[in-house]
Amino acid sequence: MKASKAIIRCLENENTDVVFGYPGAAVISIYESLRESDIKHILVRNEQSLVHYASGYARETNKVGVCISTSGPGATNTITGIATAYMDSIPVVIITGQVDTDLIGTDAFQEADIKGATEPFTKHNYLVKDAQDLPRVIKEAFYIANTGRKGPVLIDIPKNIQEDSIKFEYPKEIKIPGYNPTLSGHIGQIKRAISRIKASERPVIYAGGGILSSHAEKEILEFAEKTNIPVINSLMGVGGFPQDSELYAGIVGSHGYSYSSEIIGRTDLLITIGARMSNRATAGFSKLNPNIEFIHVDIDPAEIGKNVGYTLPIVGDAKKVLKDLIDKSSSMNYSSWNEEVKSIKKRHESNADYETQSGLINAKELIRHISDKLDDNACLVADVGQNQIWSALNYKIIKSRKFMTSGGLGTMAYSIPAATGVKIANPDRQVVCVIGDGGIQMCLGELAVLREQNANVKIVLLNNRKLGLVREIQQDLYGKDKSYGVDLNLQVDFRKIAQAYSIPGYEVSDMKEFKEAFDEVLERDEPCLIQCNIDPDVRTL
Amino acid sequence: MKRYVLSLLVENNSGVLSRIAGLFARRCFNIDSLTVGTTEDETLSRMTIVVIGDEQILEQIKKQLNKLVEVIKVIELSPYDSISRELVFIKVKASNETRSNIIEISNIFRANIVDVAHESLILELTGDAGKIEAFTNLMEPFGILEFIRSGATGLQRGERVLKEN
Numbered sequence: 001m002k003a004s005k006a007i008i009r010c011l012e013n014e015n016t017d018v019v020f021g022y023p024g025a026a027v028i029s030i031y032e033s034l035r036e037s038d039i040k041h042i043l044v045r046n047e048q049s050l051v052h053y054a055s056g057y058a059r060e061t062n063k064v065g066v067c068i069s070t071s072g073p074g075a076t077n078t079i080t081g082i083a084t085a086y087m088d089s090i091p092v093v094i095i096t097g098q099v100d101t102d103l104i105g106t107d108a109f110q111e112a113d114i115k116g117a118t119e120p121f122t123k124h125n126y127l128v129k130d131a132q133d134l135p136r137v138i139k140e141a142f143y144i145a146n147t148g149r150k151g152p153v154l155i156d157i158p159k160n161i162q163e164d165s166i167k168f169e170y171p172k173e174i175k176i177p178g179y180n181p182t183l184s185g186h187i188g189q190i191k192r193a194i195s196r197i198k199a200s201e202r203p204v205i206y207a208g209g210g211i212l213s214s215h216a217e218k219e220i221l222e223f224a225e226k227t228n229i230p231v232i233n234s235l236m237g238v239g240g241f242p243q244d245s246e247l248y249a250g251i252v253g254s255h256g257y258s259y260s261s262e263i264i265g266r267t268d269l270l271i272t273i274g275a276r277m278s279n280r281a282t283a284g285f286s287k288l289n290p291n292i293e294f295i296h297v298d299i300d301p302a303e304i305g306k307n308v309g310y311t312l313p314i315v316g317d318a319k320k321v322l323k324d325l326i327d328k329s330s331s332m333n334y335s336s337w338n339e340e341v342k343s344i345k346k347r348h349e350s351n352a353d354y355e356t357q358s359g360l361i362n363a364k365e366l367i368r369h370i371s372d373k374l375d376d377n378a379c380l381v382a383d384v385g386q387n388q389i390w391s392a393l394n395y396k397i398i399k400s401r402k403f404m405t406s407g408g409l410g411t412m413a414y415s416i417p418a419a420t421g422v423k424i425a426n427p428d429r430q431v432v433c434v435i436g437d438g439g440i441q442m443c444l445g446e447l448a449v450l451r452e453q454n455a456n457v458k459i460v461l462l463n464n465r466k467l468g469l470v471r472e473i474q475q476d477l478y479g480k481d482k483s484y485g486v487d488l489n490l491q492v493d494f495r496k497i498a499q500a501y502s503i504p505g506y507e508v509s510d511m512k513e514f515k516e517a518f519d520e521v522l523e524r525d526e527p528c529l530i531q532c533n534i535d536p537d538v539r540t541l
Numbered sequence: 542m543k544r545y546v547l548s549l550l551v552e553n554n555s556g557v558l559s560r561i562a563g564l565f566a567r568r569c570f571n572i573d574s575l576t577v578g579t580t581e582d583e584t585l586s587r588m589t590i591v592v593i594g595d596e597q598i599l600e601q602i603k604k605q606l607n608k609l610v611e612v613i614k615v616i617e618l619s620p621y622d623s624i625s626r627e628l629v630f631i632k633v634k635a636s637n638e639t640r641s642n643i644i645e646i647s648n649i650f651r652a653n654i655v656d657v658a659h660e661s662l663i664l665e666l667t668g669d670a671g672k673i674e675a676f677t678n679l680m681e682p683f684g685i686l687e688f689i690r691s692g693a694t695g696l697q698r699g700e701r702v703l704k705e706n
Binding site for chain 2: 115116119120123124127144176177178179300301302305306
């Protein structure tokens with residue numbers, strides 16, 4: 001069998017139904033085999049968005065997202081997307097074409113060492129030099145991407161290797177001697193954890209993205225309810241715990257709720273599950289007493305002790321560890337602590353203020369309105385910057401709602417392709433994308449994909465003609481009039497841009513207009529864009 | 542800061558060395574020396590890496606190395622239950638007056654003379670870091686023209702093997 005055909009056969013064996021791609025000379029024969037298959041190909045508009053589509057797809061389906069790009073510039077354009085997926089532990093397989101094996105190292109046309117270049121941002125990567133290795137390599141790549149701590153895996157395949165012919169047999173088993181992720185937590189450690197929980201008076205669970213990637217949403221709720229321990233999320237953990245639960249205690253981090261930091265400051269036992277204690281998250285831990293008990297559960301042993309010391313490590317999959325914790329724990333009562341958490345929370349909740357100087361829209365109020373209007377199964381994909389913080393803090397997770405964003409790398413222009421990936425993966429889910437005018441201008445071409453796929457994503461564009469979060473940081477550091485290089489001076493008519501892509505476009509400048517427009521777009525069964533002119537002086541916190 | 546010796550069993554694939562070197566560079570771990578070669582099983586290579594750091598850094602280095610798919614095993618070679626050696630070549634100035642003196646010191650250290658020329662000698666010495674330093678210090682006054690050391694390579698003592706550890 002021709003190797004390129006075998007590649008597609010491998011993808012079929014992995015139940016791939018969609019690939020996101022951008023063709024070029026070095027993947028031409030893979031495309032010919034793809035043409036003959038039932039796998040749906042989605043042509044994106046820039047490889048910079050490629051992995052984000054696959055990321056949205058993966059986060060929605062729990063399957064591996066797959067993308068294909070050509071050699072050289074096509075491959076190097078994927079790097080930011082790969083790094084984004086790597087930081088957030090999203091399972092993606094990236095197939096890149098490479099120049100012929102005898103040209104590698106000669107600076108041939110469209111040659112780039114993508115294996116070397118992506119080494120720091122991939123969980124693993126391959127350069128296939130023998131076509132017969134392809135089935136094994138592809139099987140391993142999918143397995144590595146979607147097990148243990150998930151992440152992107154890149155397979156670089158030279159053009160002549162794709163043309164070779166091989167004896168095709170898809171391997172049934174996987175044997176990687178250096179890769180054996182620990183899934184079950186050590187039972188002795190679990191028991192010790194239970195006794196420390198029993199001994200504590202004010203425990204807090206700090207739950208991260210690991211809850212979502214191990215699909216432990218049910219388990220964490222059950223464990224929290226059984227033990228009555230309040231749950232605080234990291235940014236990546238948003239969506240892993242229902243926010244209408246009595247035990248929900250907010251989001252912590254440099255842009256989290258101050259009440260959550262206050263609760264963290266009062267705890268005597270922190271149980272971190274599937275969160276990597278990154279610097280941005282732990283900025284909200286400034287009040288944490290460093291001498292308290294700290295149980296750290298993570299599937300990646302390297303995250304335990306990397307940034308913050310621990311008193312009890314548990315290496316394992318969040319879902320499995322939580323199941324064991326539920327089994328081994330008895331119901332507990334922290335009623336005075338629960339009351340205290342509630343009162344701290346209440347003190348901060350009462351002061352929502354939507355006044356604006358300019359009469360333009362207050363973005364916080366806008367997101368709150370979106371949250372009130374959306375379905376129980378909505379997915380809000382936020383971009384990066386002020387829009388991300390406003391979304392995380394004002395969109396309420398209930399029922400089967402989801403929230404996605406580029407948390408670790410903070411990649412602008414993540415949201416439109418990722419939201420499209422979500423919608424393509426699951427047309428039944430209501431999908432809203434919240435993005436700024438900075439972010440959208442990095443990925444305008446992707447509007448074409450939305451339209452072509454008729455992906456019913458509602459884009460809420462928060463337009464303040466500023467790089468708002470950078471401006472905020474400048475003003476905080478140097479003074480109110482010291483912002484520099486952050487004005488997007490040109491008044492862009494995004495409504496017309498949307499219309500140029502045959503996407504219904506709206507422009508609104510106050511909440512009344514927004515509410516009307518939003519009601520209208522929710523009725524439409526097609527992608528829409530609302531340019532919302534927001535007050536540039538409303539801050540994130 | 543302490544000196545630790547790590548012994549790694551890795552898959553003998555092209556690029557594995559760059560992967561490991563890259564890991565050290567981007568996480569700002571200090572490599573003192575690194576040696577690599579194939580083993581009795583040609584699909585596997587063994588590396589000996591000498592690192593400088595503290596306990597916390599050492600733990601992170603071990604964990605991060607273990608995350609690499611091609612790394613099969615990482616252990617620390619403690620000075621008590623392992624042996625490690627380095628090889629050095631020293632090209633030293635040697636005149637008729639100094640030559641016999643150099644040879645005498647070399648004999649005491651069991652260094653081999655592997656090249657003799659009118660004005661120089663090349664000496665080959667195997668030993669641990671302490672022995673090499675002592676020998677180098679003694680050669681210094683004669684005038685060291687060139688110097689190269691292999692970096693440490695080592696094994697655990699006893700019948701235990703890394704593959705099955």
